[in-house]
Structures are given as structure tokens and as C-alpha cells.
Amino acid sequence: MKRVLITNDDGIYAKGIEVLFFELRKEFEVIVVAPETEQSAVGHAITLINPLRLKKINRNGEFFGYAINGTPADCVKLAIKELVKEPLDLVVSGINLGANVGINVIYSGTVSAATEGTMMGVPSIAVSIDTFKDPDFRPAAKVARQIARMVIEKGLPDNTSLNVNVPAVPYEEIKGFAITKQGTSR
Helix, strand or coil: CCHHHHHHHHCCCCCHHHHHHHHHHHCCCEEEEEEECCCCCCCCCCCCCCCCCCEEEEEEEEEEEEHHHHHHHHHHHHCCCCCCCCCEEEEEEEEECCCCCCCHHHHCCHHHHHHHHHHHCCCCEEEECCCCCCCHHHHHHHHHHHHHHHHHHHHHCCCEEEEEEECCCCHHHHHCCCCCCCCCCC
């Protein structure tokens, strides 16, 4: 079974990572390593001075994953270097609450976590849903699983991450995927 690391910048208790976890584990072995608290807009920051602490997290009486008192990039780096003993096939960061587009991508902990995975040699994608109000994360999670499967099967060009932004519509209304370049708008 293919192994997928998931993380985010909204924190381990965020609904988006929970929905992503349950969708991806239908097809993959999933390891969760995420920030203990919200880390939105931290960009690609890493922790240099303070020690990183790891905490096991249960949800509904079951082991869910590990929380780290650091940034999303810290989570990916620590997971790949120290926690996960077997090679990973993919890193998925998300599901972020709100789209990551234009110049805001630079500030995104979600996108930066995927970038860190790519820098460490693991194909990586960031997934965001284009809403802040009452999101249904399930369509974005289904899209994430589709794209995860494609990336694992076909790979990505070297030094390339995918930043996937999913509209806040029912899954059946999503008409397909388009690859674009990052915009510069704010």
C-alpha cells in the first residue's frame, strides 16, 4: 500500500485534515504529522531555537497522528527525517480553509509544507478549498485522493509541487482540472 504523509497549517484539530485523513485512508496508508496549533500564514518558517515536541493525538478513541509545536515545514521535515522509517510516496498538505492563490501563496503554511516535501525528495501537493464559510471539505478530499493517485502513478517533474484549489461546490459540479501558473494578484 502506498504511504502518504498529511499535514496542514490549520492545526491537527482542524476539520479539513480530519476529512482528508478519512478520504485518503480508503486507498493509502496515511501518516498524520501536523502543527499542534494553527499556523496560518507562517510561510516556510522553520523552528531553530526552541525544541520541537511531539504529542500523540487520538480522535474518537483511535490514534489519529502526531502534533508538533512547530510550523508546517517543521512537521514535514521532522516526519521525513525522524518519524517515518519507510519511504513515503507522497506528501499532502491541507485541506486549507480558503484558497491559496496569487501572491498569498508565498505566505501559505499549507503550500510551504508541500514545498518542504518536494525539497526533501517526496512528491507533494497542497490542497485548499475556496471558501471560509461553512465548508464541506468532502469534495476537496475526493479531489485530493484523485490527484494523489495520479501523482503517485505518474510522478511530477523534479522540484515541482502542486497547489490545488478546489471550488466550494458539490463534487458532481467539479468539471475537471486545469494546470495554470501562479498569479500575482493580492
